Amino acid sequence: MKALLCTRYGAPDDLRIETIADPAAGPGEAVVRVRAAALNFFDTLIIQGKYQTRPAMPFSPAAEFAGVVESVGPNVTSVKPGDRVLAYVGYGAAREKMLVAAETLVPMPDALDFDRAAGLAVTYGTALHALKDRAHLRPGETLVVLGASGGAGLAAIEIGKVMGARVIACASSDDKLAFATTHGADETINYASGDLKEALRRATGGKGADVIYDPVGGPYAEPALRAIAWQGRFLVVGFAAGEIPKIPLNLALLKGGDIVGVFWGSFIERDPDGHRANMRQILEWTAAGRLSSHVHAVYPLDDAATALKAIAARQVMGKVILRL
Numbered sequence: 001m002k003a004l005l006c007t008r009y010g011a012p013d014d015l016r017i018e019t020i021a022d023p024a025a026g027p028g029e030a031v032v033r034v035r036a037a038a039l040n041f042f043d044t045l046i047i048q049g050k051y052q053t054r055p056a057m058p059f060s061p062a063a064e065f066a067g068v069v070e071s072v073g074p075n076v077t078s079v080k081p082g083d084r085v086l087a088y089v090g091y092g093a094a095r096e097k098m099l100v101a102a103e104t105l106v107p108m109p110d111a112l113d114f115d116r117a118a119g120l121a122v123t124y125g126t127a128l129h130a131l132k133d134r135a136h137l138r139p140g141e142t143l144v145v146l147g148a149s150g151g152a153g154l155a156a157i158e159i160g161k162v163m164g165a166r167v168i169a170c171a172s173s174d175d176k177l178a179f180a181t182t183h184g185a186d187e188t189i190n191y192a193s194g195d196l197k198e199a200l201r202r203a204t205g206g207k208g209a210d211v212i213y214d215p216v217g218g219p220y221a222e223p224a225l226r227a228i229a230w231q232g233r234f235l236v237v238g239f240a241a242g243e244i245p246k247i248p249l250n251l252a253l254l255k256g257g258d259i260v261g262v263f264w265g266s267f268i269e270r271d272p273d274g275h276r277a278n279m280r281q282i283l284e285w286t287a288a289g290r291l292s293s294h295v296h297a298v299y300p301l302d303d304a305a306t307a308l309k310a311i312a313a314r315q316v317m318g319k320v321i322l323r324l
Contacts, residue, residue, distance in 0.1 A: 003095035004304050004322075005058040009049035012305035012312075015061075023099035025073035030102040032085060033070045036118035037062040037093040039304075039320045040151065041240050044312045046091060055091050061308075062093035062322060066108060066117035076102040084108040088121040088268065094304060096324050103272075106279050109287040116286070116293040119319030123155035124282045124291060125275070126237065126264040130213060131159055133267070133274070134260050135233040139164030141210035144200060146224060147240055148185065149176035149317045152215040157184050158291050165211070168203050170196065170220070172314075179317045183292060191220055200227035208232060208255070221245040225252075225259075232257045294318035 003020050025031045043061040045051040066086040069079050079085060085105040089098065108117050131137040143160040147153040148169035160167045161184040169185035171177050177188035189199045200209060200223075208229035214221055218241025225234050225247060232255060252259050268275040285291045296318040299307040307320045 001096035002301060002324075004060050004062075004301055006047045006061065007058045009047065012044070012047065012308035015047065015305060015308075017302060018058075020095075022097055025071050025076075025099065027074045028076060028102055029073040029099055030076060030079055030105060031070045031072075032065070032067040032087070032098045032100060032105070034065045034067040034093060034096055034098055034324050035114040036067070036298075037065040037322045037324065038119035038122070039094075039307055039311060039322065040064075040122050041238075041311055043091075044308055047308070053090060060092045060094040061304075063090050064088045064118060064121040065093035065098060066114040067098070069105070070097065072102060078102050079105050079107070084110070084114075086117045086121060088125065090265070094301065094322055106276070106283070109283055111287045112283070115295050115298055115321045115323065118321055119151065119295065120282055120286065120293050121279065122264075123151040123319070124159065124286075124293070125268070125278060126152065126262065127155040127159045127213070128278045128282060129264050129267055129275075130235045130237060130262040131156065131163060131211070132278070134262050135211045135235055137163050137165055137211055140166070142166045142168065142204055142207075142229070144168045144170060144209040144212045144224060144227075145180075145185075146170045146191075146212070146214045146220055147216040148180040148188075150215070150240070150314075151316070151319045152237065152240075153180070153213075154183055154292075154294060154318055156213040156215075159285075160184075160213075162285055162290050168200070168209065170200075170224075176317060183294065195223070196220055197223040197226045200224065204229070211235065213237060216241045217245050218243040219245075222247060222251075225257075228255050228257050230256055234259045235262050236260065237262045292318075295321055297321070298323050
């Protein structure tokens with residue numbers, strides 16, 4: 001089978017496509033023929049050795065995929081050959097066949113195509129865990145989403161709307177904000193062209209945001225936090241800007257607020273039942289048309305370097321998919 005491999009840390013152009021042996025399913029395992037694999041921002045880091053996970057080499061990027069079960073090992077009853085499934089695996093999915101623990105596979109609705117299914121787990125899984133399990137977002141509350149046009153931000157906008165929030169989308173350009181509006185944002189703020197704190201205060205009538213969803217970090221975290229409401233919740237989701245901000249803790253004290261960590265990868269290991277319940281909800285909403293799982297672009301495996309460069313250059317709105 002063909003696989004996209006990282007054999008040394010470097011840039012997207014350093015990745016290689018090689019032919020490797022097909023996997024065989026052992027006890028509790030399944031082999032899935034991958035039809036589509038999704039790339040995320042952290043894939044641009046993992047191939048450079050700059051991510052919190054450092055797989056043994058050679059490894060494939062891509063943490064999530066959708067495909068068809070090809071074979072199962074002994075004692076597997078949860079899936080069978082021919083089942084359409086999706087999964088989150090951390091890394092390794094940019095290859096034609098994946099060997100996975102069968103219990104990690106999630107059945108796909110017939111109405112959902114492989115491209116859209118492949119990009120659901122990480123961004124929508126993180127957003128639902130953050131907004132439901134960590135922030136306890138309530139109908140009528142104001143949700144601010146930073147980095148609103150990327151995969152993480154788009155998922156938070158859409159899930160926030162499904163949960164009944166008023167959503168303010170924040171991004172770095174007007175075209176990104178227009179995209180966020182088409183996906184449900186009630187109001188938008190360009191944080192590259194003005195004072196984010198003051199803009200958020202104006203947008204909330206001085207009350208501040210009840211919940212702030214921040215997958216960006218960098219220079220935008222502190223001004224957003226300064227515009228949070230009394231007893232608001234600031235969700236620390238990631239640091240796509242590259243800089244981990246140092247927040248003055250008196251801001252949390254003055255607003256009686258919570259700075260809440262969102263570590264979805266650890267959550268799914270510690271609470272697999274909760275993760276499966278969240279994924280069932282996400283799939284139900286997606287199949288019903290309430291979540292878009294918007295695909296920005298689809299690339300063949302041979303063009304994975306171009307896909308990763310587009311993500312690194314912040315040119316992506318939604319998800320980037322490798323079709324195998």
